[in-house]
Amino acid sequence: MDIIVCLLLFAGLFFFTGGAVGILRFPDFYSRLHPAGKLDTLGLLLALIGLALFNLHHFSLGTLLTSLKIILIAVFVFLASPTATHAIVDAGVRAGLAPWTKGEKRR
Amino acid sequence: MKIIGLIVAVLTGALLIYGTVDFPGWADPASPASTHLSPHFIEKTMEETSVPNIVTAVLADYRSYDTMFETTVIFSGGVACFILLRIFRRKEPSDRLYRHVLTGATIRVKEGGKIPLDSDDFERIDTLWTPHDLIIKTVCRLLIPFIQLFGLYVIAHGHHSPGGGFQGGVILGASIMLLAISQDLRTAVQRMREKVDALLSPTGVFIYAGTGALCLLLGLNFMDYSALASVLYVDPVTARSHGILIVEIGVGIAVMATIIWIYNNLSSAGKYDEGL
Numbered sequence: 001m002d003i004i005v006c007l008l009l010f011a012g013l014f015f016f017t018g019g020a021v022g023i024l025r026f027p028d029f030y031s032r033l034h035p036a037g038k039l040d041t042l043g044l045l046l047a048l049i050g051l052a053l054f055n056l057h058h059f060s061l062g063t064l065l066t067s068l069k070i071i072l073i074a075v076f077v078f079l080a081s082p083t084a085t086h087a088i089v090d091a092g093v094r095a096g097l098a099p100w101t102k103g104e105k106r107r
Numbered sequence: 108m109k110i111i112g113l114i115v116a117v118l119t120g121a122l123l124i125y126g127t128v129d130f131p132g133w134a135d136p137a138s139p140a141s142t143h144l145s146p147h148f149i150e151k152t153m154e155e156t157s158v159p160n161i162v163t164a165v166l167a168d169y170r171s172y173d174t175m176f177e178t179t180v181i182f183s184g185g186v187a188c189f190i191l192l193r194i195f196r197r198k199e200p201s202d203r204l205y206r207h208v209l210t211g212a213t214i215r216v217k218e219g220g221k222i223p224l225d226s227d228d229f230e231r232i233d234t235l236w237t238p239h240d241l242i243i244k245t246v247c248r249l250l251i252p253f254i255q256l257f258g259l260y261v262i263a264h265g266h267h268s269p270g271g272g273f274q275g276g277v278i279l280g281a282s283i284m285l286l287a288i289s290q291d292l293r294t295a296v297q298r299m300r301e302k303v304d305a306l307l308s309p310t311g312v313f314i315y316a317g318t319g320a321l322c323l324l325l326g327l328n329f330m331d332y333s334a335l336a337s338v339l340y341v342d343p344v345t346a347r348s349h350g351i352l353i354v355e356i357g358v359g360i361a362v363m364a365t366i367i368w369i370y371n372n373l374s375s376a377g378k379y380d381e382g383l
Contacts (some may be wrong), residue, residue, distance in 0.1 A: 035146070065135065076253065079246055079249065079250060080246070080250060083242060083243060083246040083247075086240075086242055086243065087243050090240055090243070094237060
């Protein structure tokens with residue numbers, strides 16, 4: 001059980017790290033939102049499932065309820081985070097920000 | 108005049124800094140707060156108020172005067188925003204924009220012009236209207252009930268977990284703001300009219316102060332919730348727990364209404380016709 005929890009947490013951490021590196025290294029606004037939206041959601045999902053499993057160590061109704069709440073957080077983040085990213089990209093397009101093309105300088 | 112103001116501000120600041128000299132050192136274990144208050148709260152909170160969350164007990168019971176006036180401060184913030192920003196203009200803006208729902212054609216109506224307002228074919232739109240995004244609209248509509256449910260949960264579970272009236276009220280207010288952002292301000296104002304905001308905000312403060320005054324009427328000190336035992340038909344310890352809940356509900360109502368009120372005034376620059 002502990003091994004699975006560790007694996008999930010480290011996988012979540014891996015995706016978070018990827019997201020952070022991506023935000024720093026991608027060339028422009030739109031491509032930076034790509035790791036921010038996708039990797040953070042996936043990393044959070046994995047980490048929260050790991051925590052929910054860890055919480056079930058001493059199995060009882062109380063811990064089951066807490067785990068369910070943690071899973072609920074994951075569900076809502078899974079809905080809200082991509083929508084927020086979508087809204088930001090939408091606003092960028094409406095504001096007239098041109099996407100980066102190959103050969104241009106980083107912005 | 109500016110110089111006098113500067114001198115007063117500097118003098119007050121200097122006096123305040125001079126006052127800190129008498130304070131006990133940071134984290135001094137011999138200070139009165141650490142020797143008397145903290146141990147009392149940590150050891151006695153459960154048996155005196157039957158509330159597991161010490162922070163909530165200190166905030167809403169032991170130091171309830173403080174929290175009552177915090178709520179009053181929030182209410183005054185809302186009133187100040189209202190007085191500063193609200194513009195009561197009898198006449199409508201000169202040009203109004205309408206959109207034909209089926210075809211998407213936009214009509215600009217000059218002042219004095221008429222449009223079949225009652226028909227469902229036309230909807231009023233903002234000057235800086237952006238096409239409705241189906242994804243954002245749908246997800247917001249999906250999430251808002253859950254956000255509101257979570258806000259109520261946070262208010263009601265202030266005793267047992269982190270949370271309470273302030274946090275829950277902010278979450279409830281934010282759900283209405285999300286509606287205003289994802290649709291438009293008029294939709295949100297239709298759900299929470301300005302009068303409702305302006306009435307709920309003092310109502311929350313009144314619930315708080317009224318609970319305190321009720322304790323006074325029942326023969327104990329102001330804000331001593333154990334006086335509510337005879338009204339609620341429970342023992343005095345449980346009555347303190349219930350008293351905290353009542354007060355938290357008051358705080359939640361005040362914070363929610365005030366936040367929506369401030370948002371509406373700020374985002375429409377006091378005109379209440381077009382939001383962000």
